[in-house]
Structure formats: structure tokens, C-alpha cells
Amino acid sequence: MEAAGLPPEQVEQSFRDIFKEVTNKGPGAHILTGPIYVEGAQPGDVLEIRIASIRLAVPYAYNRFSARLRFLA
Numbered sequence: 001m002e003a004a005g006l007p008p009e010q011v012e013q014s015f016r017d018i019f020k021e022v023t024n025k026g027p028g029a030h031i032l033t034g035p036i037y038v039e040g041a042q043p044g045d046v047l048e049i050r051i052a053s054i055r056l057a058v059p060y061a062y063n064r065f066s067a068r069l070r071f072l073a
Contacts, residue, residue, distance in 0.1 A: 004062070012058060 001011045038047060 006060065010058060010060070 001015065002008055038045075041047070
């Protein structure tokens with residue numbers, strides 16, 4: 001985040017901890033997009049998620065696009 005111009009004091013400690021401690025990021029493009037595991041789920045089941053509210057912890061957001069990675073994050 002700092003390489004993108006964000007001041008160091010605006011980078012949350014939880015973000016730093018995840019970047020440092022999570023070494024197996026799995027096959028997904030981002031560690032927060034899965035894959036996920038739902039105990040008891042069977043092929044064909046549908047998972048519905050309803051977001052009741054969103055509280056932003058930081059005063060910024062970002063998107064990234066890379067032709068090499070072929071996805072939006």
C-alpha cells in the first residue's frame with residue numbers, strides 16, 4: 001500500500017499482519033476471495049450472503065487491474 005503512495009500511518013496493522021503471517025495464500029487471486037469451505041455443503045448447494053451493513057475502517061479504497069493477471073481486484 002505504501003508503494004502505491006499511501007502514507008505509512010494509514011496502513012492498518014491488521015493488513016500488515018496478514019501480509020506478514022499468511023504464507024499460504026491458496027489458489028485464489030486474493031486471500032479474501034477464497035476458496036472457502038462450508039461444512040456439510042454438497043455439490044449444487046447455493047450459499048447466500050446478505051450484507052446488513054458495511055463500516056469502513058479506513059478512508060480509502062482501491063482497485064487494481066493487470067492484463068497479466070486478467071482480473072479486477
